[in-house]
Amino acid sequence: MTAHAPNILIVDDDADIRDLLADYLSQQGLHVLTAADGKEMQQVLDNDPVDLVVLDLTLPGTDGLALCRNLRAHSALPVVMLTARSSSLHRIIGLEMGADDYLCKPFEPRELLARIRNVLRRSEGGVGTDAEHAQQLQFAGWMLDMAARQLQRADGVVVALSAGEFRLLKALLERPNRVLSRDQLLSLTQGREAEPFDRSVDLHISRLRQKLGDDARAPQLIKTLRNEGYMLCATVARPS
Amino acid sequence: MMHFLQSMRGRVFLLLIAGTMASAVFTLLITRHHQAEIIARDRAQRVAGQLAGLVHTLDAASPQERWLILRTVRGLGIQRGTAGQATPQSGDEILLDALREQLGPNRNLYTGRAEPCREFAAPRHMRRRASLCQLVRFTLLDGTPLELVVHAPPPFPMRPLRPVWWGLLLFLACIAVLAWLVARMTTRPLQHLANAADTLDLSSETALLPEAEGSSEVRSAARAFNRMQQRIHEDLRERTGMLAAITHDLQTPLTRLRLRLEKVQDAELRDKLVHDMNAMQQMLQEGLEFARSRDASEPLQRLDIDSLLASLCADAVDGGQPVQYGEHCAAEVMARPIALRRALTNLIDNAVKYGGNADVALSCDTHDCHIRITDSGPGIPHDMLETVFTPFCRVEHSRSRETGGSGLGLSIARNIVEQHHGQLLLTNRRGGGLEAHVVLPLAGR
Numbered sequence: 001m002t003a004h005a006p007n008i009l010i011v012d013d014d015a016d017i018r019d020l021l022a023d024y025l026s027q028q029g030l031h032v033l034t035a036a037d038g039k040e041m042q043q044v045l046d047n048d049p050v051d052l053v054v055l056d057l058t059l060p061g062t063d064g065l066a067l068c069r070n071l072r073a074h075s076a077l078p079v080v081m082l083t084a085r086s087s088s089l090h091r092i093i094g095l096e097m098g099a100d101d102y103l104c105k106p107f108e109p110r111e112l113l114a115r116i117r118n119v120l121r122r123s124e125g126g127v128g129t130d131a132e133h134a135q136q137l138q139f140a141g142w143m144l145d146m147a148a149r150q151l152q153r154a155d156g157v158v159v160a161l162s163a164g165e166f167r168l169l170k171a172l173l174e175r176p177n178r179v180l181s182r183d184q185l186l187s188l189t190q191g192r193e194a195e196p197f198d199r200s201v202d203l204h205i206s207r208l209r210q211k212l213g214d215d216a217r218a219p220q221l222i223k224t225l226r227n228e229g230y231m232l233c234a235t236v237a238r239p240s
Numbered sequence: 241m242m243h244f245l246q247s248m249r250g251r252v253f254l255l256l257i258a259g260t261m262a263s264a265v266f267t268l269l270i271t272r273h274h275q276a277e278i279i280a281r282d283r284a285q286r287v288a289g290q291l292a293g294l295v296h297t298l299d300a301a302s303p304q305e306r307w308l309i310l311r312t313v314r315g316l317g318i319q320r321g322t323a324g325q326a327t328p329q330s331g332d333e334i335l336l337d338a339l340r341e342q343l344g345p346n347r348n349l350y351t352g353r354a355e356p357c358r359e360f361a362a363p364r365h366m367r368r369r370a371s372l373c374q375l376v377r378f379t380l381l382d383g384t385p386l387e388l389v390v391h392a393p394p395p396f397p398m399r400p401l402r403p404v405w406w407g408l409l410l411f412l413a414c415i416a417v418l419a420w421l422v423a424r425m426t427t428r429p430l431q432h433l434a435n436a437a438d439t440l441d442l443s444s445e446t447a448l449l450p451e452a453e454g455s456s457e458v459r460s461a462a463r464a465f466n467r468m469q470q471r472i473h474e475d476l477r478e479r480t481g482m483l484a485a486i487t488h489d490l491q492t493p494l495t496r497l498r499l500r501l502e503k504v505q506d507a508e509l510r511d512k513l514v515h516d517m518n519a520m521q522q523m524l525q526e527g528l529e530f531a532r533s534r535d536a537s538e539p540l541q542r543l544d545i546d547s548l549l550a551s552l553c554a555d556a557v558d559g560g561q562p563v564q565y566g567e568h569c570a571a572e573v574m575a576r577p578i579a580l581r582r583a584l585t586n587l588i589d590n591a592v593k594y595g596g597n598a599d600v601a602l603s604c605d606t607h608d609c610h611i612r613i614t615d616s617g618p619g620i621p622h623d624m625l626e627t628v629f630t631p632f633c634r635v636e637h638s639r640s641r642e643t644g645g646s647g648l649g650l651s652i653a654r655n656i657v658e659q660h661h662g663q664l665l666l667t668n669r670r671g672g673g674l675e676a677h678v679v680l681p682l683a684g685r
């Protein structure tokens with residue numbers, strides 16, 4: 001966390017939502033700026049330092065997706081997209097345009113706050129990689145579809161993942177060939193510290209190995225390093 | 241056999257055979273009749289020729305010679321008529337025509353039946369048959385009227401029809417083959433149409449019927465069918481679009497409302513309001529899901545169904561729900577994974593919500609996989625087992641509201657399962673509890 005309160009820019013054409021959101025976020029200790037459309041957004045960005053943009057998808061004039069793409073082209077400013085639509089298609093487009101996260105209206109205010117904090121932490125920590133914006137990741141003959149949250153085997157068969165397994169695999173794929181401790185994996189996947197005797201990571205790892213056809217006694221893909229954690233041994237590629 | 245008779249193919253086949261046979265018999269009868277007529281005319285011509293020869297001879301002879309001549313021709317079956325032999329019955333028209341032709345006009349020709357015939361000294365070979373005698377009256381060139389009785393042999397007997405069996409069989413076989421081909425040709429397009437209507441997938445734009453094949457009627461039927469299919473799709477799209485639009489437009493005021501609720505100071509009131517709003521939002525969401533459950537923009541993929549069930553159960557367990565994944569087997573189905581996940585989630589949620597827990601099992605046979613989701617709840621009254629699939633239908637109103645169902649979960653699930661060419665059935669288990677049974681066809685190798 002930076003010392004000062006992070007500057008959040010809210011871009012939404014609905015004045016009520018803009019003000020209500022500004023109220024809520026400032027109550028939670030964030031510094032909030034607002035803009036009604038792309039033009040105002042650019043003015044604010046030119047005049048004030050901004051740490052994160054909360055961007056509505058449907059805006060008059062230049063829409064949210066185009067604004068997001070412009071932002072991405074010029075800076076690494078984190079973006080959380082808001083949209084009234086909840087089909088997977090928009091999620092894919094949103095991620096492709098470079099949004100760091102994505103939330104459907106109507107949302108839990110607390111959920112938005114959590115996402116904002118999460119994105120801020122990731123962008124400051126610099127742990128983010130290219131993989132975070134990818135739609136699909138390829139590794140060891142498998143393909144992970146980020147939008148549908150499912151795996152596809154080399155022969156085209158879809159293998160479903162539970163939410164926990166998906167988060168874990170995503171965390172591993174974003175950091176291939178690096179040892180990740182249980183604590184790291186827990187905070188990456190569930191945003192919480194490991195409690196004593198927490199075996200959920202081990203459970204998910206064993207399920208993942210089963211689904212990936214990785215022999216638990218002599219794993220090739222997800223290796224166990226005694227007293228250290230786990231490591232995904234594969235080349236991870238983003239299909240162009 | 242009954243089935244064959246009831247089918248259009250059978251009927252057309254039989255009708256064609258019967259019609260062809262009837263027309264063949266009719267043609268045969270006409271031909272025979274015609275033949276008999278030709279023979280009769282030929283015989284009349286011959287008799288007329290004989291008579292004409294006699295008349296010309298008589299014309300040239302003196303009265304004494306005439307007497308002699310007439311005595312001579314008795315052997316040929318011609319005799320002077322005697323009084324009382326004439327009857328009012330008219331004679332042989334064909335003979336009269338033939339005589340007129342041979343003798344020319346001015347002879348006062350008349351023919352009639354003569355009775356009796358038996359005094360006749362007819363030649364022996366003619367006598368045996370019942371014969372008819374014709375009375376012919378005319379005048380000679382010198383004006384002497386003369387009346388002759390001509391013994392006309394009976395009509396030539398036609399040979400009776402003797403069936404040629406192998407010919408008849410060959411004929412029948414030919415007609416049968418032809419009738420079968422025609423019947424097939426006429427009924428096949430109908431079968432195609434029925435198949436197309438049967439497999440009409442409301443969720444996706446399936447291959448339409450070919451509009452440029454077959455006869456003009458078949459083509460116009462195919463065009464009509466395709467138009468109907470398009471209209472259904474348009475209607476469906478419109479409905480889905482409308483629901484989506486309503487849901488979408490409601491999302492902005494709902495977002496405002498949700499944010500305003502944060503300003504409510506009374507924590508208890510705020511929680512209740514948030515709860516109400518969430519229920520509302522869930523209903524909207526499910527309405528949208530329902531509208532989408534018939535739409536299949538998601539591509540079909542080969543799916544490891546075992547992994548899907550394992551994931552769903554793991555998610556439920558992670559969420560603190562009493563869900564167990566028991567018996568299972570390796571199986572792959574052609575599926576829209578996100579939609580199928582939605583359907584199965586609904587069934588598991590229902591089991592937990594109304595039955596207290598969910599036991600999930602997967603078994604396979606040669607063609608299908610069977611997913612059974614069972615609970616230990618009270619089940620559903622027998623007469624409600626089908627009606628619960630109707631949108632917005634709830635079994636027990638007060639209880640369902642409490643648990644916050646929209647009454648769409650099962651409708652969504654069934655729509656999606658049927659879209660996968662599967663079946664979804666609910667049954668009450670003997671030991672208590674409800675079983676949701678999903679049958680999905682396995683993906684071909």
